[in-house]
Every structure is written in structure tokens, then in C-alpha cells.
Amino acid sequence: MELLVASAIGTMTAGGVYLLLRLRTFPVILGLALLSYAVNVFLFSSGRLAIDMSPILSKYGEASYTDPLPQALVLTAIVISFGMTAVLVMISLGAFLESDTDSIDIDQADTDEDAAK
Amino acid sequence: MNTTGNVLILIALLPFIGALVPGLMIRAGRNACASFTAVPTAIALILLLTFAPAVMDGEVIQAEVEWLPQLGLSASFFLDGLGLLFACMILGVGLLITLYARFYLSGEDPVGQFYTYLLLFQGAMLGVVLSDNILLLLVFWELTSLSSFLLIGYWKHLPEGRQGARMALTVTGAGGLAMIGGMLILGNIAGSYNLTDILQAGDAIRASEWYLPALILILLGAFTKSAQFPFHFWLPHAMAAPTPVSAYLHSATMVKAGVFLMARMWPVLSGTDAWFYIVATTGLVTMVLGALIALFKDDLKALLAFSTVSHLGLLTMLLGFGTEAAAVAAVFHIINHLTFKAALFMTAGIIDHETHTRDIKRLGGLRHLMPITFFIGTVAALSMAGIPLFNGFLSKEMMLEEASHTYWAGSAYAVPVLATIGALLSVAYSFRFISHVFFGPVRDDYPAKPHDPPFGLWAAPALLVVLVVLIGVMPFLADGIVAAAASAVTGAELDPHLKIWHGVTPALFMSIIAVVGGAVLLAMHTPLDRAWIKAPRPEAKAIFDQLIAAIVALTQRITATTHNGSISRYLAIFTVSSVVLGAIAFMGGGLSAPTREMLPVPAVIAVGWVMLVVATISVVTMHHHRFRALVLIGIIGLTISAGFVYMSAPDLALTQISVETVTIMLLLLALHFLPKETPKESPFGLKVRDGIIAVAAGAGVGGLSYAFMQRDISTISSFHVENSYEGGGGTNVVNVILVDFRGYDTYGEIIVLGIAGLLIYALMHALLEGPAARRLRNADYAQDRSKDRHPLMMVVVTRVLMPIALMVGIYIFLRGHNQPGGGFVAGLVVAIALLMQYMASGFAWTQDRQRIEYHTLIGFGVIIAGVTGAGAWVFGVPFLTSSYTYVHLPPIEEFELATAMLFDLGVFLTVLGAVMLMLYSLSRIARYAGTTVNVDPMDYDPSSRVEDTPEAR
Known part of the structure; x- marks a missing residue:
């Protein structure tokens, strides 16, 4: 089980990083989304895996629970990463609408022009 | 803390509190602004003077407020003889300048701003001389640089003002940075950042192997601030400031901050060969060079600026000698220089104000046209020249006396001869100031018709000139404060008796040579001046500008090569360095044996895993088709939600599934406006490179997570589980x-x-x-739409x-x-x-x-x-x-x-x-x-x- 989770995290990270290194905004956003999944699951897994041990206190005597702290952290992380993705989407959309290209790299010609100024 | 301590803190804060007022009442006019500047200054001065008797008796007044004790930073102040002397100078001259500036500045200048800057600067200076904590001192030190920047550049419309301000800030700011390093070393050796503790730890500091670096760094700060060679060049350019600023900053306060610091650190740093050779030599060179340049300056303020450089060199040299008598001379000269130089700056300002020029070659013959100014200027200049019965004579005699028996690298003549030359040049430019401005024929081509200024403008210099004569004739008046300050500098009980006649000493002969030689030099000024103008000289401003331009070009090149606008390059560099750092860390530490058994893998989970991995790989391979990639992302998100359910995280599953929905909606909306396909533009090599980076990163993170999950660690989580119900009243932890x-x-x-x-x-x-x-x-967008x-x-x-x-x-x-x-x-x-x-x-x-x-x-x-x-x-x-x-x-x-x-x-x-x-x-x-x-x-x-x-x- 641990091996499966770890390999899934690894695969998602690799995919995320590869897409992050693409040259257009949309793949970069997808890459970031993949990377967020990987990071969230990674954080979650730092509480160690457990099955049928939800951190909901039982009314019926002793029970063991999984580590709730990473879960709480990941919960907010999921929501925040949504906010981050949304901002990124808006920025890339704006960039595309303003400049008619969704390439993320600044043209070398443009930077030279700026430097000349 | 007692009340005296509170009062001391109040004194230090008053200028800052007062600084708020003039800036706010900018439209209230010059009188109101000047009055509201004078009030806090006067109150602070009066409060300070109430301490004077106790401090003169050798008492040290202390006050401390904890600020950041973890850093060793506390807002602690102390007042001893040296602090009292400087604080009195800062506040006293501050009052005079406030009065002078009221009449000097025109109604069109933003006077409120000026007074706010002035009070800020005054507060910063006061903080420097009263700080007991060197970190606090550094804060105030930088504040003086910043506030003097505002003051020098006060006339924003003048390019010289802006450039001068920038140069002053660059040089003194850079020196201040060096000094931070030196002070931190010092505090580290002494084990405390409190000045009083450091002053006790002189022996340990001098013995430390870090002594030399600390000394050099601190001296860099002091030399840049006090315009010592080769950092002297900023001071003349700072003369673009309004004259009240020059009179305040560049005669009495800011440039003396470096001298103050050397005096303050004297018990700790002086007494070594390194101190003598660095400080005394720098001072000596600066003194002679400054005086030489001053002689050939035609701008009145430039002449005074280089003269100030020269006198600061003199003070530095005296402190560098490291003897108690030299320290007494230095303290005494600080007072004397303040009185005559501030008066001279104000005189130059009056001449500029009334004749609309400061060029000596366009002046002359003013003695009848401006008799009061003539009298004030002459007395002050004679004092600067070191003529008997004026206070400049006394301290110059003491300086020459000290110089006459100082050996430099075994030579008995080097220091006395050079000191005499310095004094000689000083006499020459002082006489030139008098004769070329006030004597000679009355001209008919002054830019404006000269006449004496209103009382308000000459009151301040007149008061200073009265001091010049009083101390010059009755030097014992200054006994008390000089004794207190010199004792504070040296740490020994000193009781100097200042007097006019010391008998027939070498110093007397040196003085006579200086006066006669100076007069002769002035007589030969015209041919000498012609030769000076022809002679090639290094122009400090040009060198400085070239240096700055070179630094700017260098940084631009670095920026252009590293920040070439390719975000994917930055990301690649960032990822690679993270992976490399992680790998190094991983290899550095060992890996303990796994402590946890792996959980079993049911078939459903295996299917989920396959879906996730296939979907991820498909996203990567199919990302050119953006809608398809989006669908696949949705699959990944849902699989992860299901995984959360299985692995005891129902809250996460709920959150993930709803966030997933919103995210996909968001991306769909955005995709409506974006191109639907990603063009295939990455060359094969780039893909391989990115693939390798991605696989390395993935393997690293996956491996890390695998290693992590197999081992137990102690966590704080049990606390949350145990207290969730009792403490938080809920069962969902x-x-x-x-x-x-x-x-x-x-x-x-x-x-x-x-x-x-x-x-x-x-x-x-x-x-x-x-x-x-x-x-x-x-x-x-119509073609994308459903009917x-x-x-x-x-x-x-x-x-x-x-x-x-x-x-x-x-x-x-x-x-x-x-x-x-x-x-x-x-x-x-x-x-x-x-x-x-x-x-x-x-x-x-x-x-x-x-x-x-x-x-x-x-x-x-x-x-x-x-x-x-x-x-x-x-x-x-x-x-x-x-x-x-x-x-x-x-x-x-x-x-x-x-x-x-x-x-x-x-x-x-x-x-x-x-x-x-x-x-x-x-x-x-x-x-x-x-x-x-x-x-x-x-x-x-x-x-x-x-x-x-x-x-x-």
C-alpha cells in the first residue's frame, strides 16, 4: 500500500514538473494542479497511512485514530491551492487576451528592447 | 527605571515627536514652522542642561528599555561627558540653525518639510551620541545618513543637490554597512552589545584575533562619515544643500559623528600600532590635502567644505595619537571648530543670500558694504587660522604641541613638519577668505547690491563669534566641559587647565612659521592659482561616477544573463537545484531500518492506482489537447478523493471532491478564451531534458515519501485527539x-x-x-457554442x-x-x-x-x-x-x-x-x-x- 501511494506521488510529481517546464500557460497550470495533488497527498501521507481509523472520536469506548494534524493542514492546503490556481488562471488569461499569445517566456527581442530603454 | 532615566529617553525622543509638527503644518508659514521646531529642541536642551552639573561631576546617567532582548537589542541610553558635549552641540546649534534658516529660506521653499527633516536629523544625531547599545547606535547612524540625504537634496529642482545627496548617501551608507559588521564583531568579542560593557572589555578586544577586522570595519564607517581621505569627496558635493544644512550637518554634527565614534571607541580600540598608523596617518593626510585643496577653491562653501575636511583630519589625527593630552586637544578642538566653522558657513550663506554669488573671484571689497558680516566673518576666519586671542589658536597650539613629539615609523620630523604645513595652508585659506571677500576695491559688478542682512540672519553667527572670543580670551571657561568629555573619552580622570600662554615651546615656533608662511603663500596666490588650474588633478566626482556606472553595467549584465525572461529556465534551475540539494542531504544522513509494516493492497485499490498512474501519464502525453487533459485531471482528482475515503480521511475526501468540481469549472471557463490546442514547439532535446528533470524530481519525492511512511516518528498529534472533545467540544478532530x-x-x-x-x-x-x-x-467564440x-x-x-x-x-x-x-x-x-x-x-x-x-x-x-x-x-x-x-x-x-x-x-x-x-x-x-x-x-x-x-x- 505504502509503495502504491509513494509511487503515485512520484508519478504525479514527475508529470507536474514536466508540464511546469512547458512553454505555454495552460500546460503549466495543469502541471501546477498535478503538483498540488502530489504535495497534498505527500503531506497527508506524512501522518502515515491507516485504514478504518478516521479521526472522528467514537462514542463507543476505546478506538485508535489516524493522525488528524496532517489532514487538517491538507484540508486548508487543498482550498488554498484552488485559490492559487484561480489567480494563475486569471493572470494567464489576462496575459493571453492582452498579448494574443499564451507563451510564458518573454521573447528575447522584448527583453533586449527593455534593456535598451 | 528612575525618573532621570525617563527624562533621558524623553530627550532622545523629543526631536522625533517634534518632527511631526512642521511637516503637518506646511502651510502655516515660516514663523510657525520655525517656532514649532525650536520648541522641542529648546525643551530637550533645557532638560539636558539639568543633567549637566551631575555629568560634569563624573556621574553617568543611564536608561534602559527592553526592545528585542533575544537579539541583545535594547533601547538603552546613557549620558556621560562626551555625550553631554555632543548633545549640547547638536541641540544648541540646532536652535541657532532653526533661527537662521527661518530667514535664509525663501517663502517659496517648502519650509515645513525642511524643519521636519531637520528635526529628524537632529533626533538621529542625538540618538547616536546618547545610545548605550551599539545596535541602537547603528540604527541611529543609518538614520543620520537617510535624513541627511533628505536635507542635502532638499532643493529637489537642482541636479547638483540630487547628485550630491545621492553621493553622500552612497558613501556614508556603504561605510555604515561596513560599520555594522565591525560592531557585531565587537559585540561578539565583548559578549554584550551594551556600550558600557564593551568599554570595559578593551583589553579582551585588543587581544582578540578579530581586533583588526573589527577596527578596519568600524573605521570605514567613521572615515566615510567624517569625510576622511580617500572618502572625503562627498562632502564638497554635499554643499549643494541649503547653507543652513551645510552649517549644521557639515560643521557641527553629521561629519563629527565619525569623530564622535572614534572618541567613543577610543578606550577600546586605541593604543595599538594598527590604530596609530591607520587613524593618525589618515588624519594627517586628510588634514594637509584638505587644506591644500581649500586654498584653491573659489566657491566660498567649497573652500569651507575642504577646510572642514582638513579640520576633521586634524581631529582624527589627534585621536589617532592615542595619548590623553591629544584626546584633550581633540575634544577642545571639536568645540572650537564648531563655533568658528558654523559661524563661517552662516557668513558664507549671508554673502550668498545678499550678493547672489559665492564665487570669491566675483567678490571683494565687502567690508564697507556689509560691516556686520565683515566683522563676524573676520573673527571666525582668524580663529580658523589659529591667531591668538581666538579659540582656534588654543586647540591648534595643543595639536602642534602633540605633533611635535610624535614619532612616525621612527621619524621625529614627519608628523611635526606635515602638521605645520597643514597649519600653514590653513592660515593661507583663512586669510584668503578674509582678504579676497572683504578687502580689496569695492566692485560695481556684484550680481545683487550687497548690504547687511536683517538681524535674524546674523544673530546666530554673532552669538557663535562671541563664544569664539570668550573662549579665546578666557579658555578656563571651557575647562569643565572639556575635562568631563575628555575623561569620558579616555576613561581616566583628567583635569586639564586650558590657558593661552604655554611658554616658549616648539609649538609656538611652528605656529609662527604657519602664520608667516600662510601670509606669504596668500601673497603668491595668483600665480599659484594659475599653476593649480593647469595642473592635472584626479576629479573625485568623475571617478565616483565611473565607478557607479561600472557597477550598474555589471549588475545589468548579470541580470540580463540570469533573468532572460524564460520562466521555464528559472523553473528548471529551481527544480534541479532542489533535487540536487535533496540528494546531497539524503546521502549525508543515514536511513534507519523501517519500523512499520506495509498495509495490504486490496484489488480495488490496485485498480485505483492504475487509473491514477495511467491518467497522469496520459495528461503528460496528451496535454496538447487541452480538453482531454482537463478530463484526465478530473479523473486524477476523483481518484485521490476516493483514496482519501479509503485511508481514513473523510474530511479530505469531501473537500477534494468539491474543490475538484470547482477547479474543473474554472479551467473550463478559462479554456473558453484560450487556444484549445497547445502547439508542438518544444524541440526533442528540450523534451528529453525536461523529462529527465521531471523523473528525477518524481523519484526523489516518491522515494522520500516511501521512506517516510515506513517509519514512525513521535508527533504532537495525540494531544489533539485527547483534547478534541474536552477542550474543543467536538468529535471530528x-x-x-x-x-x-x-x-x-x-x-x-x-x-x-x-x-x-x-x-x-x-x-x-x-x-x-x-x-x-x-x-x-x-x-x-460562436463556433464553440452549443445551439x-x-x-x-x-x-x-x-x-x-x-x-x-x-x-x-x-x-x-x-x-x-x-x-x-x-x-x-x-x-x-x-x-x-x-x-x-x-x-x-x-x-x-x-x-x-x-x-x-x-x-x-x-x-x-x-x-x-x-x-x-x-x-x-x-x-x-x-x-x-x-x-x-x-x-x-x-x-x-x-x-x-x-x-x-x-x-x-x-x-x-x-x-x-x-x-x-x-x-x-x-x-x-x-x-x-x-x-x-x-x-x-x-x-x-x-x-x-x-x-x-x-x-x-
């Missing part, structure tokens, strides 16, 4: 952590989310006002779902404290229900029915959460402490009302508002896309009869 244990984090997070929402809204507005709006209006944009079935289903979804949301919200759910999830669920309406019936229709602005929701959410947290204060417990009770309202099952729930309500509202604002902003762009909008829920109304619709006919 995750929710209790969010709203109670770590409520502060959550509070911060919802604020971030709210800000993200507002940011997107603002971006949308900026976009719709720019060229993007035109592009949007002209773009044709039936608002299908009947969807409209009906979303309407029916709306109340159900809302109820589910409320249910999830209410049960959140005990069962999976809570504000985050509830907010997302309600947001999805609302979004469905937008999707089904379009933007305009839904917008018509929106009652509450989404910004308001965000605001209320944050406020409710904050007020709930702050409510805990009313009961005397820390922020965000919750309390709870159970309520049974039939027919609903028993539920709990906790203050945490109110907090969760805040979370709910913020999440709802932020998510809605984000998607609303995106869909609002669609509204601009130039197509018609519907105000009806559907494109056609099914309740109307078929034959009425146009299509039916």
Missing part, C-alpha cells in the same frame, strides 16, 4: 483542529483566500478596461437541485464539528449549487437574482471569524479560545453550539464568497465577449404556445 487548536492558521488562510478572490476581481476589472476588452469584443445554450432539462434540474444542495450545505456545516464536514466543505457545496445556476441560465439571468455582493460575503466572513476570536478576550482568555454548549431542538437531533461554530460560519462565508467571486469574475469576462445575453432563464419559454414561437412558423 480535524474540524476541531481547524476551528480551535489551529484557528489562527485557519483565520490566516481564509484571509488569503479572500484576498485571492479580490485579486482576481481586480485583475478582471483591469483587463476589461485595457486592450483585452476590445479583443474580446471582436473575437468570435441550445441553456437547455431546458439542465435549467429545471438545477432549479430543483438548488434547495437540496443548500440543505446539504447547511447539514454539512452543522454536523462539521462532530462528523466529517464543516465550513470549508459547506462553502464549496453551496458555491457549486450557485454556480450551477450560472451554468444553466447564464450570467445575466443569475446576476439579476443575486442579492448579496460576493465581496460582502468575504468581508463578513473574515469579520465574523475575527470577532468570534476576539470575543474570547471579553472572557479574559486568549484570541480564538472557544466555548460550547449542546442544544436540543426537536425535531432535529441534538447538536452543538460552540463559538467555534461561529468561527466556522466565518470560514463558510469567506470560502463561499471567494469561490463565487473568482468564477463570477471569469464568467463576467464572457459577458464582454460580444454576444447577446439572455435575461430569461432559457432560450425559449416552454410554457408559451408552440405556434407563438418564431421557429414554429
Whole structure:
């Protein structure tokens, strides 16, 4: 089980990083989304895996629970990463609408022009 | 702390408090501003003088307020003889300058600003001389650099003013940075940052191997501030400042800060060969060089500036000698130089003010036209030349006396000869000041008709000149303060008796040579001047400008090569370095044996894993087709949600699944405007490179996580599980952590989310006002659209779902404290229900029915959460402490009302508002896309009869 989770995290990270290194905004956003999944699951897994041990206190005597702290952290992380993705989407959309290209790299010609100024 | 301590702190703060007033009453006129500047200065001076008797008796007054004790930084002040001397000079001259500037500045200058800057500077200087903590001293030290920058550049319209200010800031600021390093070393050796402790630790510091670096760094700070060679060049350029500023900063205060620091550190740093050779030599060179250049300067203020450089060199040299008698001479000369040099600067200002020129070659013959100015200027200049019966003579004699028996590298003549030459040049330029400005024939080509200024303008220099003569004739008047200050400098009990006649000593002969030689030199000035102008000289400003230009060019080149605008390059560099650092760290530490057994893998989970991995790989391979990639991302998100359910994280599963929905909606909306395909433009080599980086990163993270999961660590989590019910009143530990244990984090997070929402809204507005709006209006998105944009079935289903979804949301919200759910999830669920309406019936229709602005929701959410947290204060417990009770309202099952729930309500509202604002902003762009909008829920109304619709006919 641990091996499966770890390999899934690894695969998602690799995919995320590869897409992050693409040259257009949309793949970069997808890459970031993949990377967020990987990071969230990674954080979650730092509480160690457990099955049928939800951190909901039982009314019926002793029970063991999984580590709730990473879960709480990941919960907010999921929501925040949504906010981050949304901002990124808006920025890339704006960039595309303003400049008619969704390439993320600044043209070398443009930077030279700026430097000349 | 006692009252005297409080008063001391008050003295240090008064200028800063006072600085607020003139700046605010900028329109009240010069008199009001000057008065309100004089008041805090005068109060501080009077308070200071109440300490004078005690301090003169050798008492040290201390005050301390803890500031950042962890850093060894405390706001502690102390007042001893040296501090008293300088503080009196700063405040006393400050008062005179306030008066002088009132008459000097014209009504068109922003006088309020000037006085605010002046008080800021005064406060900073006062802080430097009163600080007991060297870190605090450094803070004030930098403040003097900054405030003097404002003062020098006060006439913003003059390019020389701006350049001079920048140069002064660069040089003194850089020196200040060096000094920070030196001071930290010093504090490290002494084990304390308190000056009083450091002054006790002189032996340990001198013995330390870090002594030399510390010495050099501190001296860099002192030399740059006090304009010592080779850093002297900024001072003449700072003369572009208004004359009151020059008189204050460049005669009495700022440039003396370096001297003050050397005097302050004298017991700790002096007494070594390194100190003698660095400090005394620098001082000597500066003294001679400054005097030489001063002789050939035609601008009155430049002449005085280089003369100041020369006299600062003299002071530095005296401190460098390291003897007690030299320290006495230095302290005495500090006072004397202040009196005559401030008076001379003010005289130069008066001449400039009345004749509209400072060029000596255009002046002359003013003695009859401006008799008062003539008298004041002459007395001050004679004192500067070191003529008997004026105070400059006394300290110059003492200096020559000290120089006459100082050996430099075994030579008995080097120092006395050079010192005499310095004195000689000093006599020459002082005489030149008198004769070329006031004597000679009256000219008829002055730029303005010269006459004596109003009383207000000459009152301040006149007072200083009175001091010049008083001390010159009756030097014992200064005995007390010189003794107190010199004792404070040396740390020994000194009781010097200042007198005019020392008998026939070498110094007397040196003095006579200097006066006669100076007069002769002045007689030969015209041919010498011609030769000087012809001679090639290094121009400091040109060198400085070239140096700055070279540094700028270098940084530009670095920026251009590293920041070439290729974001993927930065990301690649960042990823590679993270992987490499991680690998190095991993290899550096060992890996203990696994302590946990692996969990079994049921078949369903294996299938889920296969789906996830295949989907991830497919996203990468198919990302050129953007819709397809989006669908695959959805699959990954859902698989992860399912995984969370299986692995005991129901809250996460709920959150993930709802966030997933909103994310996909968001991306779909965005994709509507973006190209649907990604062009294949990466060359093969780049793909391979990125692939290798990606696989390395993935393997690293995966391996790390695998290693992590196989081992146990001790965590603080058991605390949360144990206290969740008793402390937080909930059985859902995750929710209790969010709203109670770590409520502060959550509070911060919802604020971030709210800000993200507002940011997107603002971006949308900026976009719709720019060229993007035109592009949007002209773009044709129609071919992407369904013919039936608002299908009947969807409209009906979303309407029916709306109340159900809302109820589910409320249910999830209410049960959140005990069962999976809570504000985050509830907010997302309600947001999805609302979004469905937008999707089904379009933007305009839904917008018509929106009652509450989404910004308001965000605001209320944050406020409710904050007020709930702050409510805990009313009961005397820390922020965000919750309390709870159970309520049974039939027919609903028993539920709990906790203050945490109110907090969760805040979370709910913020999440709802932020998510809605984000998607609303995106869909609002669609509204601009130039197509018609519907105000009806559907494109056609099914309740109307078929034959009425146009299509039916």
C-alpha cells in the first residue's frame, strides 16, 4: 500500500514538473494542479497511512485514530491551492487576451528592447 | 527605571515627536514652522542642561528599555561627558540653525518639510551620541545618513543637490554597512552589545584575533562619515544643500559623528600600532590635502567644505595619537571648530543670500558694504587660522604641541613638519577668505547690491563669534566641559587647565612659521592659482561616477544573463537545484531500518492506482489537447478523493471532491478564451531534458515519501485527539483542529483566500478596461457554442437541485464539528449549487437574482471569524479560545453550539464568497465577449404556445 501511494506521488510529481517546464500557460497550470495533488497527498501521507481509523472520536469506548494534524493542514492546503490556481488562471488569461499569445517566456527581442530603454 | 532615566529617553525622543509638527503644518508659514521646531529642541536642551552639573561631576546617567532582548537589542541610553558635549552641540546649534534658516529660506521653499527633516536629523544625531547599545547606535547612524540625504537634496529642482545627496548617501551608507559588521564583531568579542560593557572589555578586544577586522570595519564607517581621505569627496558635493544644512550637518554634527565614534571607541580600540598608523596617518593626510585643496577653491562653501575636511583630519589625527593630552586637544578642538566653522558657513550663506554669488573671484571689497558680516566673518576666519586671542589658536597650539613629539615609523620630523604645513595652508585659506571677500576695491559688478542682512540672519553667527572670543580670551571657561568629555573619552580622570600662554615651546615656533608662511603663500596666490588650474588633478566626482556606472553595467549584465525572461529556465534551475540539494542531504544522513509494516493492497485499490498512474501519464502525453487533459485531471482528482475515503480521511475526501468540481469549472471557463490546442514547439532535446528533470524530481519525492511512511516518528498529534472533545467540544478532530487548536492558521488562510478572490476581481476589472476588452469584443467564440445554450432539462434540474444542495450545505456545516464536514466543505457545496445556476441560465439571468455582493460575503466572513476570536478576550482568555454548549431542538437531533461554530460560519462565508467571486469574475469576462445575453432563464419559454414561437412558423 505504502509503495502504491509513494509511487503515485512520484508519478504525479514527475508529470507536474514536466508540464511546469512547458512553454505555454495552460500546460503549466495543469502541471501546477498535478503538483498540488502530489504535495497534498505527500503531506497527508506524512501522518502515515491507516485504514478504518478516521479521526472522528467514537462514542463507543476505546478506538485508535489516524493522525488528524496532517489532514487538517491538507484540508486548508487543498482550498488554498484552488485559490492559487484561480489567480494563475486569471493572470494567464489576462496575459493571453492582452498579448494574443499564451507563451510564458518573454521573447528575447522584448527583453533586449527593455534593456535598451 | 528612575525618573532621570525617563527624562533621558524623553530627550532622545523629543526631536522625533517634534518632527511631526512642521511637516503637518506646511502651510502655516515660516514663523510657525520655525517656532514649532525650536520648541522641542529648546525643551530637550533645557532638560539636558539639568543633567549637566551631575555629568560634569563624573556621574553617568543611564536608561534602559527592553526592545528585542533575544537579539541583545535594547533601547538603552546613557549620558556621560562626551555625550553631554555632543548633545549640547547638536541641540544648541540646532536652535541657532532653526533661527537662521527661518530667514535664509525663501517663502517659496517648502519650509515645513525642511524643519521636519531637520528635526529628524537632529533626533538621529542625538540618538547616536546618547545610545548605550551599539545596535541602537547603528540604527541611529543609518538614520543620520537617510535624513541627511533628505536635507542635502532638499532643493529637489537642482541636479547638483540630487547628485550630491545621492553621493553622500552612497558613501556614508556603504561605510555604515561596513560599520555594522565591525560592531557585531565587537559585540561578539565583548559578549554584550551594551556600550558600557564593551568599554570595559578593551583589553579582551585588543587581544582578540578579530581586533583588526573589527577596527578596519568600524573605521570605514567613521572615515566615510567624517569625510576622511580617500572618502572625503562627498562632502564638497554635499554643499549643494541649503547653507543652513551645510552649517549644521557639515560643521557641527553629521561629519563629527565619525569623530564622535572614534572618541567613543577610543578606550577600546586605541593604543595599538594598527590604530596609530591607520587613524593618525589618515588624519594627517586628510588634514594637509584638505587644506591644500581649500586654498584653491573659489566657491566660498567649497573652500569651507575642504577646510572642514582638513579640520576633521586634524581631529582624527589627534585621536589617532592615542595619548590623553591629544584626546584633550581633540575634544577642545571639536568645540572650537564648531563655533568658528558654523559661524563661517552662516557668513558664507549671508554673502550668498545678499550678493547672489559665492564665487570669491566675483567678490571683494565687502567690508564697507556689509560691516556686520565683515566683522563676524573676520573673527571666525582668524580663529580658523589659529591667531591668538581666538579659540582656534588654543586647540591648534595643543595639536602642534602633540605633533611635535610624535614619532612616525621612527621619524621625529614627519608628523611635526606635515602638521605645520597643514597649519600653514590653513592660515593661507583663512586669510584668503578674509582678504579676497572683504578687502580689496569695492566692485560695481556684484550680481545683487550687497548690504547687511536683517538681524535674524546674523544673530546666530554673532552669538557663535562671541563664544569664539570668550573662549579665546578666557579658555578656563571651557575647562569643565572639556575635562568631563575628555575623561569620558579616555576613561581616566583628567583635569586639564586650558590657558593661552604655554611658554616658549616648539609649538609656538611652528605656529609662527604657519602664520608667516600662510601670509606669504596668500601673497603668491595668483600665480599659484594659475599653476593649480593647469595642473592635472584626479576629479573625485568623475571617478565616483565611473565607478557607479561600472557597477550598474555589471549588475545589468548579470541580470540580463540570469533573468532572460524564460520562466521555464528559472523553473528548471529551481527544480534541479532542489533535487540536487535533496540528494546531497539524503546521502549525508543515514536511513534507519523501517519500523512499520506495509498495509495490504486490496484489488480495488490496485485498480485505483492504475487509473491514477495511467491518467497522469496520459495528461503528460496528451496535454496538447487541452480538453482531454482537463478530463484526465478530473479523473486524477476523483481518484485521490476516493483514496482519501479509503485511508481514513473523510474530511479530505469531501473537500477534494468539491474543490475538484470547482477547479474543473474554472479551467473550463478559462479554456473558453484560450487556444484549445497547445502547439508542438518544444524541440526533442528540450523534451528529453525536461523529462529527465521531471523523473528525477518524481523519484526523489516518491522515494522520500516511501521512506517516510515506513517509519514512525513521535508527533504532537495525540494531544489533539485527547483534547478534541474536552477542550474543543467536538468529535471530528480535524474540524476541531481547524476551528480551535489551529484557528489562527485557519483565520490566516481564509484571509488569503479572500484576498485571492479580490485579486482576481481586480485583475478582471483591469483587463476589461485595457486592450483585452476590445479583443474580446471582436473575437468570435460562436463556433464553440452549443445551439441550445441553456437547455431546458439542465435549467429545471438545477432549479430543483438548488434547495437540496443548500440543505446539504447547511447539514454539512452543522454536523462539521462532530462528523466529517464543516465550513470549508459547506462553502464549496453551496458555491457549486450557485454556480450551477450560472451554468444553466447564464450570467445575466443569475446576476439579476443575486442579492448579496460576493465581496460582502468575504468581508463578513473574515469579520465574523475575527470577532468570534476576539470575543474570547471579553472572557479574559486568549484570541480564538472557544466555548460550547449542546442544544436540543426537536425535531432535529441534538447538536452543538460552540463559538467555534461561529468561527466556522466565518470560514463558510469567506470560502463561499471567494469561490463565487473568482468564477463570477471569469464568467463576467464572457459577458464582454460580444454576444447577446439572455435575461430569461432559457432560450425559449416552454410554457408559451408552440405556434407563438418564431421557429414554429
